[in-house]
Amino acid sequence: MKICILFFLGASIGSFLGLVIDRFPEQSIIRPSSHCSSCKKRLKVWDLIPILSQLSTASKCGYCNVNISYWYAGLEFLTGLTVLLCHFQLLSLTETILILAGLVLTIYDIKHQEYPFAVWLVFTFVALLLSQLNWLFCCFLVFSFLTEKWQLNIGSGDFLYLASLSLICGLTEILWIIQISSLLGLLVFTIYKPRSIPYIPFLFLASIFVILCI
Secondary structure, eight states: OHHHHHHHHHHHHHHHHHHHHHHTTTSOSSSSOSBOTTTOOBOOGGGGSTTHHHHHTTSBOTTTOOBOOTHHHHHHHHHHHHHHHHHTTSSOHHHHHHHHHHHHHHHHHHHHSSOOHHHHHHHHHHHHHHSOOOHHHHHHHHHHHHHHHHTOSSOHHHHHHHHHHTTTOOHHHHHHHHHHHHHHHHHHHHHHOOSOOOSHHHHHHHHHHHHHHO
16 A cells, blocks of 8 residues: 555656646746646546546546547656655665656657756756765766857757766766667667657666666
């Protein structure tokens, strides 16, 4: 029972993070209350139950029948799982915070092809309170600033995310993350040949592998 409560608590966090991804920065994340983005119908309490509410309606709005993307349920499931891993001490609190940040930044990057600096700042500030500032973090901040100033092809947000990861990973682990993410990105580019490719998702996947396996 306790495990179920913790899982749905984590999934509820994921539900809120999904709202942030949808609304930030154009809309307030507080008002109006949760509603269907198509018909604008205000959602009732049972419509807000993480994962189950979406599965029970076959991923459709219960009022206007418009399709709802499965990434919402996927995000809720992964945040619930992350909270459980933290509870069982397979992840530290700082690792948990940064994995949640990675989930948000990954989906945001895929959906909007942008980097939400304010979202990154909130998560990283919390992670800093739980860890210690180090030289690697400062180096990546400098790289991000220089990238933004000189308008280089690599995104400054990639360096900001690496700065966050440096709070829980040493230099060796960061190098592994960069190598693995580069290989994943090259593989996807070779297969699908997209016009542009978001890099944060590959950094996130590589960081999960390094955090859990190395």
